Amino acid sequence: MNSPxxxxxxxxxxxxxxxxxxxxVNYYQNTCPDVESIVSSAVKQKFQQTxxxxxxxxxxxxxxxxxxxxxxxVMLASWNNTAEKDNPDNLSLAGDGFDTVIKAKAAVxxxxxxxxxxxxxxxxxxxxxxxxxLTGSPSYAxxxxxxxxxxxxxxxxxHHLPSPDRKLDxxxxxxASHGLTLTDMIALSGAHTIGFSHCNRFSRRIYxxxxxxxxxxxxxxxxxxxxxxxxxxxxxxxxAIDMDPAxxxxxxxxxxxxxxxxxxxxxxxxxxxxxxxxxxxxNIFASNKTAFEEAFVAAITKLxxxxxxxxKQGEIRHDCAAVNKII
Ligand code: HEM
Ligand SMILES: *[C@@H]1O[C@H](CO)[C@@H](O)[C@H](O)[C@H]1NC(C)=O
Ligand SMILES: *[C@@H]1O[C@H](CO)[C@@H](O)[C@H](O)[C@H]1NC(C)=O
Ligand SMILES: CC(=O)N[C@H]1CO[C@H](CO)[C@@H](O)[C@@H]1O
Numbered sequence: 001m002n003s004p005x006x007x008x009x010x011x012x013x014x015x016x017x018x019x020x021x022x023x024x025v026n027y028y029q030n031t032c033p034d035v036e037s038i039v040s041s042a043v044k045q046k047f048q049q050t051x052x053x054x055x056x057x058x059x060x061x062x063x064x065x066x067x068x069x070x071x072x073x074v075m076l077a078s079w080n081n082t083a084e085k086d087n088p089d090n091l092s093l094a095g096d097g098f099d100t101v102i103k104a105k106a107a108v109x110x111x112x113x114x115x116x117x118x119x120x121x122x123x124x125x126x127x128x129x130x131x132x133x134l135t136g137s138p139s140y141a142x143x144x145x146x147x148x149x150x151x152x153x154x155x156x157x158x159h160h161l162p163s164p165d166r167k168l169d170x171x172x173x174x175x176a177s178h179g180l181t182l183t184d185m186i187a188l189s190g191a192h193t194i195g196f197s198h199c200n201r202f203s204r205r206i207y208x209x210x211x212x213x214x215x216x217x218x219x220x221x222x223x224x225x226x227x228x229x230x231x232x233x234x235x236x237x238x239x240a241i242d243m244d245p246a247x248x249x250x251x252x253x254x255x256x257x258x259x260x261x262x263x264x265x266x267x268x269x270x271x272x273x274x275x276x277x278x279x280x281x282x283n284i285f286a287s288n289k290t291a292f293e294e295a296f297v298a299a300i301t302k303l304x305x306x307x308x309x310x311x312k313q314g315e316i317r318h319d320c321a322a323v324n325k326i327i
Pocket of ligand 4 (some may be wrong): 085086087088
């Protein structure tokens with residue numbers, strides 16, 4: 001027998017298993033072939049009820065992936081308020097993001113063939129792609145095959161989510177720890193082109209009594225005044241404002257044009273323009289929407305690969321808010 005012809009196919013098989021075992025497009029081709037259209041119509045219906053569906057879902061995906069990987073751990077509820085979503089940062093995780101995934105999961109599970117075949121983590125990844133398309137950016141192919149995690153703790157959120165007061169070095173290091181480059185980070189920050197922020201997340205930039213200038217000098221002065229009008233010093237903590245003052249409901253590259261004008265809402269946004277290391281990319285994304293969209297899709301695809309669970313590391317949750325009971 002001729003050994004090369006025997007070994008070659010085995011080698012090829014191993015290679016395919018190792019390099020493609022993680023995630024792939026059309027993962028549910030046999031188990032639930034219509035999953036993408038089922039999810040997208042459920043998401044569309046939810047979006048027609050409220051715009052918040054879009055930013056809430058997108059942010060939920062980011063938070064899920066940065067804490068314990070993209071395993072829908074952010075969706076688990078705990079009876080004693082010790083889950084990821086019980087972290088103080090949850091004030092901003094609008095309930096509509098959770099609701100979007102729960103509704104899409106119910107739609108998927110109403111199809112007998114699909115029942116309990118599609119993970120909550122994958123539904124969140126598909127819903128994220130769908131809300132981006134619904135708010136004006138092109139759609140893209142989503143890699144699938146994530147399993148849902150069984151652990152969610154409030155404590156694990158600390159040190160994993162970036163703070164809006166941070167500057168480039170720390171942000172860059174946080175993203176790098178998940179295998180994301182500076183360009184990925186600049187592109188993903190473009191998600192702040194839609195959605196809302198509570199006033200307390202940036203009020204230090206306009207009411208800083210420790211600093212002589214009081215107002216962050218990197219802020220555009222008329223924009224700073226407008227922020228002050230919308231967010232008085234003694235503000236209702238539930239009060240939230242648009243993060244993109246120009247086109248708050250469109251997923252576009254105006255976020256980067258805002259940065260060029262000193263209208264980045266957070267220090268973590270504005271630093272991308274004030275720091276020379278990231279300014280070039282900001283300028284490119286500001287002037288070339290295609291360049292932004294391509295970079296964003298590449299980066300969110302990488303984001304979706306963080307900490308993916310396979311085999312015994314996870315399960316396909318029946319209820320996105322609770323781990324499966326072991327019978
Ligand atoms: C670079 C570091 C980042 C920081 C410091 C940051 C911080 C924040 C903060 C403080 C808010 C406001 C929350 C509130 O008060 O309601 C927010 C909102 C939001 N963030 Fe980020 N974020 C970052 C990156 C990202 C990424 C990578 C994405 C997604 C790809 C994202 C998506 C969003 C969305 C869509 C909202 C609006 C949420 C809503 O309207 O419900 N952010 N972010
Ligand atoms: C909260 O509940 C979880 C799961 O039942 C348990 O592991 C954890 O120890 C509890 N934490 C506290 C502080 O009671
Ligand atoms: C915009 O970016 C795309 C994608 O990177 C590139 O192919 C195109 O040439 C750029 N357009 C201009 C005018 O620079
Ligand atoms: C909606 C929700 O889960 N809110 C919780 C957010 O976190 C604070 C502080 O940890 C809790 O008190 C809220 O109940």
